Amino acid sequence: MRVRAQMSMLFHLDKCICCHTCSVACKNLWTDRPGAEYMWWNNVETRPGTGYPTGWEDQDHYKGGWKRDEKGRLKLTLHSKAGGLGKLFYNPSLPELEDYYDPFTFKYGDLFDTPQQEHQPTAVPISKITGKEMEVNGGPNWDDDLGGSDVFARNDISLEGVDDTVRAQMEEIERVVFNYLPRICNHCLNPACVAACPSGAIYKRGEDGVVLVNEDKCKGWRMCVAACPYKKVFYNWDTGKSEKCILCFPRMETGQAPACAHSCVGRIRYMGVLLYDADRIEEAVSLPDDELLDGQLDIILDPYDPAVITAAKASGIDDGWLDAAQRSPVYKFVKEWGMALPLHAEYRTAAMMFYVPPLSPVMSTIERNMVNLDLDAERVDFELLDQLDKARLPVKYLANLFSVGDEEPIRKALRIMLAVRSYKRLQSVDQSIDKTTTAMLASAGLTEELAEEIYKLTTIPTIDDRFVFPPYHREMSIEAMEDVMEHRGMAGFGALEAPHRGA
Amino acid sequence: MSTNDLLFGVFPYVAGALLVVVTVIRWRFRPFSISSLSSQLLESRRLYWGSVPFHWGLSTILVGHFVALIIPRGFEIWNGAPLRLYLLEATGLALGLWAAFGIGVLAYRRFTNARIRAVSSTMDFVVLGVVALQIFSGVWIAVGYRWGSFWGTSVFVPYVRSILTFDPKPEYVDPLPFALQLHAFTFWVFLALMPFTRLVHIITLPLGYLTRPWQRVVRMRESPAVYHPASEKPLERQH
Numbered sequence: 001m002r003v004r005a006q007m008s009m010l011f012h013l014d015k016c017i018c019c020h021t022c023s024v025a026c027k028n029l030w031t032d033r034p035g036a037e038y039m040w041w042n043n044v045e046t047r048p049g050t051g052y053p054t055g056w057e058d059q060d061h062y063k064g065g066w067k068r069d070e071k072g073r074l075k076l077t078l079h080s081k082a083g084g085l086g087k088l089f090y091n092p093s094l095p096e097l098e099d100y101y102d103p104f105t106f107k108y109g110d111l112f113d114t115p116q117q118e119h120q121p122t123a124v125p126i127s128k129i130t131g132k133e134m135e136v137n138g139g140p141n142w143d144d145d146l147g148g149s150d151v152f153a154r155n156d157i158s159l160e161g162v163d164d165t166v167r168a169q170m171e172e173i174e175r176v177v178f179n180y181l182p183r184i185c186n187h188c189l190n191p192a193c194v195a196a197c198p199s200g201a202i203y204k205r206g207e208d209g210v211v212l213v214n215e216d217k218c219k220g221w222r223m224c225v226a227a228c229p230y231k232k233v234f235y236n237w238d239t240g241k242s243e244k245c246i247l248c249f250p251r252m253e254t255g256q257a258p259a260c261a262h263s264c265v266g267r268i269r270y271m272g273v274l275l276y277d278a279d280r281i282e283e284a285v286s287l288p289d290d291e292l293l294d295g296q297l298d299i300i301l302d303p304y305d306p307a308v309i310t311a312a313k314a315s316g317i318d319d320g321w322l323d324a325a326q327r328s329p330v331y332k333f334v335k336e337w338g339m340a341l342p343l344h345a346e347y348r349t350a351a352m353m354f355y356v357p358p359l360s361p362v363m364s365t366i367e368r369n370m371v372n373l374d375l376d377a378e379r380v381d382f383e384l385l386d387q388l389d390k391a392r393l394p395v396k397y398l399a400n401l402f403s404v405g406d407e408e409p410i411r412k413a414l415r416i417m418l419a420v421r422s423y424k425r426l427q428s429v430d431q432s433i434d435k436t437t438t439a440m441l442a443s444a445g446l447t448e449e450l451a452e453e454i455y456k457l458t459t460i461p462t463i464d465d466r467f468v469f470p471p472y473h474r475e476m477s478i479e480a481m482e483d484v485m486e487h488r489g490m491a492g493f494g495a496l497e498a499p500h501r502g503a
Numbered sequence: 504m505s506t507n508d509l510l511f512g513v514f515p516y517v518a519g520a521l522l523v524v525v526t527v528i529r530w531r532f533r534p535f536s537i538s539s540l541s542s543q544l545l546e547s548r549r550l551y552w553g554s555v556p557f558h559w560g561l562s563t564i565l566v567g568h569f570v571a572l573i574i575p576r577g578f579e580i581w582n583g584a585p586l587r588l589y590l591l592e593a594t595g596l597a598l599g600l601w602a603a604f605g606i607g608v609l610a611y612r613r614f615t616n617a618r619i620r621a622v623s624s625t626m627d628f629v630v631l632g633v634v635a636l637q638i639f640s641g642v643w644i645a646v647g648y649r650w651g652s653f654w655g656t657s658v659f660v661p662y663v664r665s666i667l668t669f670d671p672k673p674e675y676v677d678p679l680p681f682a683l684q685l686h687a688f689t690f691w692v693f694l695a696l697m698p699f700t701r702l703v704h705i706i707t708l709p710l711g712y713l714t715r716p717w718q719r720v721v722r723m724r725e726s727p728a729v730y731h732p733a734s735e736k737p738l739e740r741q742h
Contacts, residue, residue, distance in 0.1 A: 004720075081713050088539075088709075089558040096547050097618075129545065130621040195717040198709035206722035216534035219707045220541050237545055237622060240538030278720075 002278040003301060003312040005321050005470075006189070006209035006352050007252060007271065009261060010330045010340055011182055012458065013358040014417060015268040018044050018180040020141060022260035022269075026184075029259045030246070035238025037103035037128045040140060041245035042260040044182040048156035048170070048397065049143045051181070053099040056231040057157050057344070063093040064229030065192050065347030066285065074286045074348065076195050078227045084198055093226040097237075101138030103128035129237070147178025158400040166394050177392040179358040181401075182268070184260060185232040185245035186343065186351035187211050189276060189299075190285045193244070196227030201242075208273075208472075209352060210247045218242050229347035253472040261467065270461075272328025272468045273321060274352065275301040275312060285348040293345045293404050300335055303328070324470035329457055330354060337454060338445075339413045341402035355402055357413050359421075360393035385418045385440065412445070419444035420451045420458070510688055512673035515666045518695035525698035526706065539704040545618040553612055557605025560598045561638065567595060572663055575656035582653050591652050596645045603638050610635065626700045633692055640686040647682060659683070 026042040045051040059065060063078045078084070078093060106123035114121035127134045143152040159167060170177050187204075191211050194202045201217035202224055204210070213224070213233070220240040224233040233244040248258030256262065261269035277299045284295040301308045303325035312322055325331065333340040333356060340354035388395055388411055395407045395414070403409040419441050426437050433448075441451055457465060504513075529536065543550050571578050582588040610631055613619050644651055651659075658679070665672035676684055697703055 076717070085709070085712060089554045090551050091543065092551075094543055094547070097544050127618075130617045132617060190718070194719055198712040199707065200709070200711065200715055200719060203719040203721040206720045218538070219704060219709070220538040221709065222541055222543065235541070235544050237542065239535075240540040241535070 001301075001308070001311040003275050003308060003315045003317060004206065004209065004278045005312075005317055005325065006187070006274045006276060007247060007469075008187075008209075008274045008328075008330045008334075008352045008354065009184070009247075009258070010270040010272075010333050010354045010356065012268040012270070012333075012356045013179060013181065014356060015266040015458075016044070016180040016182060016358070017266050018046065018144070019265050020044055021263045021265050022182060023140070025259040025263035026245075029248070031243075033238075034128075035236035036234070036243065038097065038100045039234040039236075039243065041232070041234075041243075042182065042184045044141070044180055046143050046145055046147055046152070046178050047181045047401070048147060048154075048159055048178065049152040050155050051143070051183075052140075053095045053231050055099075055155065055157070056095075056229075059229055059347070061093070062095065062226060062229070062231065064227055064231065065344075065349055066190065066195075068286060068288070068348070072286060072288075074282065076192060076227065077229075078192070078196050078223065084196065084223055087223075088198065088221055091222060091226055094222060094235075095225065095231065098138070101140070101142065102134060102136075104134060104136055104139070107133075145178065147176050153178070159397060160400060161405060162394050162396045162400075166396075170392075170394070177360060179360065179393055181343075181355075182260075183230065183232070183343070184353065185211060185247070186230055186349065186353045187245075187247055188352060189278075189281050189350035190348065192227040192229060192347070192349050193224035193233045196223040197221070198223060202233075205249075208249070208252070210249050211244070212246055212249075213242050213244055215239075215241050215243075229344065229349060230351070252469055253474050255469050255471075257463075257467040257469070267461070267466065270329040270333065270457075270466045272330040273303075273325040273470055274328065274331055274334070275303050275308060275317070275325050277301055281350060285350050289346055289404055290406065292348065293341065293406065293409060296342060296345050296350050297334065299350075300331070302335070303331065318473070320471040320473070324468050327468045329461070329466060329468060332453075332457065337416065337450075338409070339416055339454070341409055341413070343402060344404075345402075346404045356417070357398045357402055357410055358393065359414060359417055360391045385415060385422065385444070388414055415444040416446060416454065417458075419446055420454050423448070423451045424455055507677045508673045510673075510691075511662070511676045511684075512671040514688075514695075515671070515691045518691040521699075522694045522697055526703060529698055529703065537703055537707060538701070539707075540701045542619055542622060545622065546612060546616050549608055549612040549616070553605050553608030555605070556601045557609055560602030560605055561634075564595065564598050564602065564641070567598075571652065571656060572660055575660045578652055578656050588650065588653060592645070592650060595652065596642070599638065599642045599645055603642055606631070606635050606638055630696060630700045630702055633689055633696060637686065637689045637693060640682055640689060643682045644686055648680060659687075662687070 023040055023042050023044060027040065031037070031039045031041060040052060043052045051057065056062065056064075059077060065077050066074050067077045069075050079087060104125045105128055107126050108123050110121050111123055124133050125136045126132060143149075146152045154171065162170075187209055188211065189209070191202070191204060194204060194211065197218075198221045199217050199219045201214045201219070203212060203214065205212065218241045220235070220242070222235045222242060224242050224244075225231070225235050227233075228244075233242050235241075236243050248256075248260075251258055251262075257269075257271055261271055280299045284299045285292070287295040301312075303309070303312075303322060309322060312325075330340070334354050340356045342351040342354055345351065391414070395410050396405075398410045399405050399407045423433075423437060423441055423446075427433055438448065441448065446454070543554075578591075582591065613623055613627065613631060648654075658675075662672060662675040665675065676687060693702070697705065
């Protein structure tokens with residue numbers, strides 16, 4: 001057992017309201033520069049939908065992630081090593097700017113400088129690249145709230161396997177259904193971007209698992225952009241270098257939450273340490289599809305297990321990190337409660353950002369202009385506990401996103417959330433906790449204490465409950481011994497020189 | 504000293520010195536500035552028709568030139584049979600035309616695509632011109648002064664070897680036709696430009712990728728005791 005630590009983020013999708021505060025905080029901090037305008041290291045997309053960049057989940061097209069060959073060996077979907085070098089001059093799997101959008105601003109000056117005329121002047125859109133006037137036909141969050149649209153929702157490839165009648169119901173305008181999916185870099189345990197980089201410029205930090213691009217070593221071969229199945233590495237057209245989410249490591253190193261998590265209005269984000277067994281990564285991501293999810297969750301270690309603690313200390317993880325791992329809210333949601341799942345584990349990168357799937361209202365049908373809730377009259381309190389198939393957001397769809405198509409982990413997570421909700425409603429509104437209630441909790445695998453604990457961390461957590469950061473001990477890092485400026489270029493952002501497309 | 508001596512006796516060393524010294528300085532002090540400066544994100548379709556023929560055509564021919572330089576005798580033996588000579592010449596010319604087609608597409612793309620125009624620096628155009636001249640003069644030689652692979656080993660290789668052995672014999676170039684002089688001179692210009700322009704990305708050809716492990720884990724702290732030797736490293740110094 002070789003224990004390594006990972007800073008992991010958890011997204012409680014049931015609380016996300018798609019306000020994009022996270023995206024804007026990130027944009028203001030890191031990507032408000034020439035060449036980076038189109039990049040959204042953090043984005044929130046409406047699902048079902050095609051996301052950002054358009055259709056990023058279509059790996060037949062983009063060739064992201066890893067695949068398992070007939071002999072059970074792991075292969076990079078994008079290329080073999082020699083094949084990768086053969087595609088240096090042109091990479092057919094690379095997204096184009098149109099797959100994101102052409103960055104634009106407006107000619108605001110015209111509003112002031114136009115000579116007096118009959119009509120009011122307008123600020124026309126101009127391209128941020130060419131400076132020329134352009135027609136805007138794409139932009140950040142272009143798909144916002146278009147859950148039922150032909151353009152976005154219908155083309156979501158994660159709808160595969162969802163029953164045709166259910167799909168038809170989803171598309172009917174009265175029953176438009178959508179939820180939100182915030183995404184950042186998953187800081188994977190088996191990152192495809194690192195594996196695809198011909199220059200070896202991308203690396204995973206041993207201490208906290210943050211995946212970074214060494215901007216000095218990057219030569220702009222852009223294989224990482226294609227290889228990342230989540231399309232979270234971006235090519236800066238101005239500097240000729242790749243960039244990606246750095247998990248705000250300068251903030252984490254000083255005990256602050258990343259900008260996206262810190263600014264989250266719905267307080268949907270949690271952060272904490274996960275310990276994992278680095279020796280078993282390859283084995284876990286090489287399993288057949290139906291064992292992948294369990295395999296990935298299995299290599300996350302119990303921070304209370306004495307054997308793990310001993311091994312962790314031998315691997316250089318200090319008491320501060322162990323303590324943080326034991327108090328980690330992410331560990332609770334993912335391992336103790338089984339409520340959170342990684343996004344698209346079938347990409348075999350062992351993504352380390354986790355999602356609590358969202359609840360949705362009951363599916364209704366309209367008969368003679370009356371809304372029929374399709375529930376028996378006894379239970380019209382939207383009780384979905386035993387009727388998850390009537391949820392508006394099909395379980396199968398969520399399973400395609402979060403559990404490699406297996407509905408069981410989704411059902412389990414949703415039932416826990418519904419049971420806690422019913423329990424708290426009965427407790428605070430009806431004030432009647434009886435045997436039926438405890439039986440209902442038990443049916444979701446909960447006790448009253450556990451339900452209280454889940455309720456507290458879900459609904460009324462303080463900032464210290466949501467974000468548990470270990471002491472980073474920057475004084476012990478190499479950076480402290482050497483010129484800090486010299487190391488900035490290796491840290492994934494910034495540079496000693498003005499980052500401009502040079503000679 | 505004649506112009507010929509200056510251009511073909513002195514300038515090659517100036518170019519070589521610039522290549523070595525400036526490249527080392529740039530690699531050491533300005534690593535962030537070294538990039539292939541790909542523009543595929545901004546325009547993809549024409550890049551495919553330009554970049555692939557250009558790079559593969561030119562690099563294959565360049566390798567052919569190097570082989571001729573290192574083992575001219577091998578070329579002579581190969582060309583002993585006319586059929587093999589025709590085959591080699593035809594292959595060389597085809598690759599040259601392929602590369603010429605590629606750079607034509609790339610030039611068209613750089614001049615006409617608004618986005619590519621916007622990200623082009625003056626040096627990009629200079630590089631484009633020099634490389635185009637290089638390819639053009641090469642194709643000119645192949646067509647106008649046929650069987651270059653045959654006569655080249657005795658006419659041209661001695662000159663290049665004289666430069667490489669620090670015993671310059673620029674007089675070897677003096678009686679040659681203009682096309683050959685142009686071809687040789689633009690190559691020295693090419694070398695001199697390399698460290699100052701995007702051409703520097705040639706030296707970054709990432710062959711190390713073939714042997715490195717898939718994953719890279721780097722430690723920020725100096726505690727080698729915990730490194731896993733096969734897959735983990737301390738934060739490396741670029742310099």
